[in-house]
Amino acid sequence: xxxxxxxxxxxxxxxxxxxxxxxxxxxxxxxxxxxxxxxxxxxxxxxxxxxxxxxxxxxxxxxxxxxxxxxxxxxxxxxxxxxxxxxxxxxxxxxxxxxxxxxxxxxxxxxxxxxxxxxxxxxxxxxxxxxxxxxxxxxxxxxxxxxxxxxxxxxxxxxxxxxxxxxxxxxxxxxxxxxxxxxxxxxxxxxxxxxxxxxxxxxxxxxxxxxxxxxxxxxxxxxxxxxxxxxxxxxxxxxxxxxxxxxxxxxxxxxxxxxxxxxxxxxxxxxxxxxxxxxxxxxxxxxxxxxxxxxxxxxxxxxxxxxxxxxxxxxxxxxxxxxxxxxxxxxxxxxxxxxxxxxxxxxxxxxxxxxxxxxxxxxxxxxxxxxxxxxxxxxxxxxxxxxxxxxxxxxxxxxxxxxxxxxxxxxxxxxxxxxxxxxxxxxxxxxxxxxxxxxxxxxxxx
Numbered sequence: 001x002x003x004x005x006x007x008x009x010x011x012x013x014x015x016x017x018x019x020x021x022x023x024x025x026x027x028x029x030x031x032x033x034x035x036x037x038x039x040x041x042x043x044x045x046x047x048x049x050x051x052x053x054x055x056x057x058x059x060x061x062x063x064x065x066x067x068x069x070x071x072x073x074x075x076x077x078x079x080x081x082x083x084x085x086x087x088x089x090x091x092x093x094x095x096x097x098x099x100x101x102x103x104x105x106x107x108x109x110x111x112x113x114x115x116x117x118x119x120x121x122x123x124x125x126x127x128x129x130x131x132x133x134x135x136x137x138x139x140x141x142x143x144x145x146x147x148x149x150x151x152x153x154x155x156x157x158x159x160x161x162x163x164x165x166x167x168x169x170x171x172x173x174x175x176x177x178x179x180x181x182x183x184x185x186x187x188x189x190x191x192x193x194x195x196x197x198x199x200x201x202x203x204x205x206x207x208x209x210x211x212x213x214x215x216x217x218x219x220x221x222x223x224x225x226x227x228x229x230x231x232x233x234x235x236x237x238x239x240x241x242x243x244x245x246x247x248x249x250x251x252x253x254x255x256x257x258x259x260x261x262x263x264x265x266x267x268x269x270x271x272x273x274x275x276x277x278x279x280x281x282x283x284x285x286x287x288x289x290x291x292x293x294x295x296x297x298x299x300x301x302x303x304x305x306x307x308x309x310x311x312x313x314x315x316x317x318x319x320x321x322x323x324x325x326x327x328x329x330x331x332x333x334x335x336x337x338x339x340x341x342x343x344x345x346x347x348x349x350x351x352x353x354x355x356x357x358x359x360x361x362x363x364x365x366x367x368x369x370x371x372x373x374x375x376x377x378x379x380x381x382x383x384x385x386x387x388x389x390x391x392x393x394x395x396x397x398x399x400x401x402x403x404x405x406x407x408x409x410x411x412x413x414x415x416x417x418x419x420x421x422x423x424x425x426x427x428x429x430x431x432x433x434x435x436x437x438x439x440x441x442x443x444x445x446x
Contacts, residue, residue: 002124002157002209005245006088006199009192009439010077011178014218017081019048021180024081025437028151029053030135030218036183038302046081048437066145073385080438089192090199091439092168093249094177097186097432099259100385108257108432109165111202112152112190115211115248116239117220117227122419125155125211125220126417130376130425139222147443149223149247152434156217157206158414164205165252171198183291186432190439198300206250212417214430215255220246247441249434252409261429262407264390265359266399267368268380273400275323279330281367285338288321291329306387306404313406317358320404322391329391334358355405360424363403370439376425383426 012024023043026032032040032053040049050072054065076082091112098105118124143149159165179187193199213220223246230243238244251258279288289308293301305320308425312318321330340352344361351357364370364381375381382399384390393399408427416423 001207002211004203004206004248004250005114005116006090006194007114007245007247007441008085008088009091009112009247010082010084010442011439012046012437013080013083016079016083017044019044019046021178021438022182023047023436025180025182026052027182028215028433028436029139031433032317040372046076046079048150051146051148053434066141069142073148084442085192087194089194090126090202092172092191092193093438094172094189095186095257095432095434096189096417097184097259100174100261100331100431106257106259108251108259109168109255110194110249110251111164111168111201111231112247112249114245114441115153115155115245115250117223117244119224123210125213126420127213127217127220128413128417128421128423129213129217129427130422136222136225139219140225144229144279147444149219149441151216151219151436152246152249152438153213153220153223153246154430154434155211155248155250156214156258156410156414157209157211157250158254159205159209159252160254162252162255164202164250165255167198167201167205168193171195180435180438182432182435184432188435188438208402210418211250212248212253212414214251214413214428215433242443245441247439253414258410259431260407260410260413261385261431262387262405263385263426263429264387264405265364265403266384266390267364267370267380267401268382268393268401269380270368270400271325275326275401278323278367278401280334282363285335286332287335287344287378289331289333293322293327293329300327301389302391305331309404310406313355314365317353317355318406319355319359319363320387322394322402322404324394324397324400328365332363348419348421350419351421354408354423356408356424356427359405368401385429 014021017024024047026040026048029052040047051069054069056065071144093112094107094109096107171193172191175191177191178191227243231237291301291305308331309318309320317334319332321332344352387404390402394402
């Protein structure tokens with residue numbers, strides 16, 4: 001069962017911080033570029049950045065980003081810029097946003113609470129992506145020094161009747177929210193619900209749910225590792241201990257506000273790359289269609305390609321392809337008679353038909369010669385959100401070939417995760433991101 005708990009979050013006090021909330025919170029650490037990091041530092045002394053993603057300094061040894069993060073947290077709490085809530089609460093968290101590349105606006109509704117950390121084998125919490133050791137080592141060292149969670153683990157669950165959403169909506173109507181607009185134009189609204197009846201009802205409805213990590217696999221596994229360290233130190237397992245729980249945002253995957261964006265693949269630094277040779281290798285598996293992209297028609301050609309990619313992708317795996325030296329874009333469409341069971345016998349039936357699995361197994365590995373290790377280490381492969389940016393990396397000479405993809409559907413994520421399987425890296429990009437610092441969970445507090 002999914003065990004969730006209200007908690008007394010630390011929240012920013014904007015008057016004491018002398019700044020609006022938008023100047024205090026940040027995007028998640030793994031989405032913060034060097035330019036964003038520098039901008040956050042310039043927003044004032046109480047911006048979360050020293051804690052979320054601090055900068056190394058020359059001569060760091062005993063003093064480092066982790067010790068500075070711990071000191072910054074203590075100083076910020078002493079100054080009153082961060083303060084702990086008086087009562088335990090659940091925090092409805094709604095995000096209104098424009099779907100990138102469109103004029104459509106959606107609202108994603110969820111809530112923040114503590115969730116009991118469960119081993120994957122327990123069958124309560126399910127992953128859908130592999131993790132890497134580097135990010136987990138960094139987050140674990142930060143957690144050891146600060147004993148604090150600033151970022152949200154994005155958890156999804158299924159609730160077609162939207163019973164939990166309706167309870168959150170009813171609670172939100174009773175009070176004004178704390179509101180902040182982020183740098184991407186998404187509007188984040190947060191409420192604190194302490195009413196025992198509402199809290200109890202949400203906990204009861206959540207209890208039988210299975211949870212999928214939508215975003216935050218590294219942070220979840222970091223929380224598991226820290227929990228295990230604490231158990232080893234104390235020699236006991238206390239389910240009520242602070243380190244046995246972690247801050248999560250829970251979102252119903254059956255609501256209309258859930259958006260997954262595509263993450264396009266860009267390949268570079270291949271020796272002796274020839275698009276003609278690549279296309280010849282792909283010919284047994286794919287039909288292809290050309291979209292002339294010379295001169296001023298390039299943007300129009302890309303738009304036509306993306307439109308057809310979305311339409312044809314509903315039939316079978318399809319990819320947009322942009323290659324160095326080519327004056328056309330291409331749509332690669334898996335042949336109607338392709339026998340994926342024969343071509344990909346090592347892949348489970350539920351994954352054989354997924355676009356990204358076909359892309360990685362047939363085009364990247366079989367036709368381009370990338371190995372699983374090189375993909376994992378990103379030796380030749382980069383991931384970009386925008387189709388224009390991905391195609392532009394080829395035009396600018398920074399890549400040899402770009403593959404434009406359709407987004408995976410949330411139903412596919414659910415099927416793979418509940419089956420205990422994992423997808424290729426960077427398979428999902430849930431949008432928008434959950435802000436770091438909008439609530440903070442400090443393990444040293446009861």
